[in-house]
């Protein structure tokens with residue numbers, strides 16, 4: 026039955042009716058706040074990501090506690106090591122920056138879900154996500170280092186380890202290492218469909234992790250490939266991933282939808298640094314209403330199928346949503 030019997034505007038007439046028929050909701054409980062932690066004291070704003078900070082462990086605990094009090098259930102921690110080397114030594118050091126941060130979060134904000142990014146690019150002198158041999162990132166050698174890194178995060182108390190390196194077989198290697206040491210309760214959130222994206226630009230500045238030669242297209246996915254993203258996710262699930270992720274988020278909503286339709290595990294989306302910086306820059310110039318733009322983007326990401334969203338807006342969005 027078409028117009029004039031059917032009138033779509035009837036259900037848009039009042040805020041109350043719009044609330045009742047709304048198909049997708051965003052809540053603070055769906056959001057995960059990323060933090061950058063470094064050695065030293067205090068905090069400094071990251072120039073490429075206004076409103077985000079390089080934090081000491083103490084400053085991290087303070088901000089994470091405030092975000093948690095505002096309703097954000099989880100954080101994901103990225104580390105800036107004191108030194109970088111070919112072997113990515115600080116990545117798997119029990120006294121490394123992430124390991125210290127996780128122990129502090131565990132002690133001071135016990136209810137918080139603590140996730141860690143498992144990757145080597147911040148820790149290697151060349152900035153690639155694995156160990157270089159014969160001019161290439163050596164997959165199988167890297168797996169051992171990633172497994173050691175995940176294990177040290179679990180020992181520090183991480184609830185969830187999230188490998189973002191895009192090596193083949195990393196989920197199986199990490200699961201085996203965790204189970205071998207009695208960490209069968211530690212979850213794995215796999216960055217399954219991580220695309221080689223220009224939208225990571227501000228992060229590489231924030232994490233000091235730009236590769237010094239070449240790029241990441243030999244291991245991160247081609248932005249053109251949607252079917253391949255489904256294969257990646259299914260393989261990660263077979264290897265033992267508890268949850269899978271699509272990254273970036275807004276330019277890849279179709280990929281989120283396919284993964285939602287073709288898997289049964291919880292699905293995360295990562296609204297990355299470039300997505301954050303675009304909204305922040307437009308808002309700073311008065312071109313967009315920041316709050317409305319953020320909530321609309323988060324709604325779109327949830328509508329596409331994400332159960333949870335890693336977003337630099339998490340703490341502020343939680344306050345807007347309460």
Ligand code: PBG
Nearest residue numbers: 144146189224225228297298299
């Ligand atoms: C580490 C890693 C990156 C991001 C998350 N983990 C950078 C990269 O792969 O270059 C990007 C996050 C963001 O842009 O917000 N491999």
